[in-house]
Amino acid sequence: xxxxxxxxxxxxxxxxxxxxxxxxxxxxxxxxxxxxxxxxxxxxxxxxxxxxxxxxxxxxxxxxxxxxxxxxxxxxxxxxxxxxxxxxxxxxxxxxxxxxxxxxxxxxxxxxxxxxxxxxxxxxxxxxxxxxxxxxxxxxxxxxxxxxxxxxxxxxxxxxxxxxxxxxxxxxxxxxxxxxxxxxxxxxxxxxxxxxxxxxxxxxxxxxxxxxxxxxxxxxxxxxxxxxxx
Numbered sequence: 001x002x003x004x005x006x007x008x009x010x011x012x013x014x015x016x017x018x019x020x021x022x023x024x025x026x027x028x029x030x031x032x033x034x035x036x037x038x039x040x041x042x043x044x045x046x047x048x049x050x051x052x053x054x055x056x057x058x059x060x061x062x063x064x065x066x067x068x069x070x071x072x073x074x075x076x077x078x079x080x081x082x083x084x085x086x087x088x089x090x091x092x093x094x095x096x097x098x099x100x101x102x103x104x105x106x107x108x109x110x111x112x113x114x115x116x117x118x119x120x121x122x123x124x125x126x127x128x129x130x131x132x133x134x135x136x137x138x139x140x141x142x143x144x145x146x147x148x149x150x151x152x153x154x155x156x157x158x159x160x161x162x163x164x165x166x167x168x169x170x171x172x173x174x175x176x177x178x179x180x181x182x183x184x185x186x187x188x189x190x191x192x193x194x195x196x197x198x199x200x201x202x203x204x205x206x207x208x209x210x211x212x213x214x215x216x217x218x219x220x221x222x223x224x225x226x227x228x229x230x
Contacts, residue, residue, distance in 0.1 A: 046076035
């Protein structure tokens with residue numbers, strides 16, 4: 001059975017929803033809760049050209065669904081398999097309810113891991129859906145998502161040069177200030193050298209002191225004369 005649920009990117013408030021090789025989806029909570037049996041839920045990632053002719057009967061792990069062949073020999077691959085227990089409904093408070101597609105880097109070229117959740121090979125676009133299997137039998141699925149295009153790395157030549165004149169002015173100002181600082185420093189060093197040599201010269205030159213003449217004075221004692229006799 002096909003559900004009307006359409007996979008979508010997680011809440012933008014989380015940040016980092018799309019990189020150059022990954023994207024983040026909401027988990028399909030309360031989507032397969034009415035499906036009976038011991039089911040396994042898979043995520044299907046496909047290029048848009050493969051969506052109209054996608055065959056649910058081609059199982060995961062086969063060469064036609066191997067990540068290592070995507071998107072050349074395998075226009076779609078299946079990954080992130082889990083049981084319904086990992087998608088409880090309703091969502092318990094505090095649960096992380098997102099899936100990052102493309103987060104595994106160790107199995108990219110490992111053909112023994114055809115269901116690898118490896119980095120996506122380019123910006124896309126890609127379309128995804130969830131497919132529930134009971135053994136090898138498809139029992140439920142969602143609709144395909146809208147095309148998802150990843151971010152692309154910007155070449156250096158495309159980076160705008162707005163403000164380059166301001167930067168050049170700042171460089172010129174910095175150069176002028178550096179020259180002035182060097183001149184000031186040279187002047188201070190010259191003053192220190194001059195002061196040092198002057199101090200050393202003053203301490204090694206003997207200056208003859210001026211002669212000081214001290215005049216000697218003889219003190220004349222005045223004796224009291226006896227009173228004139230009458």
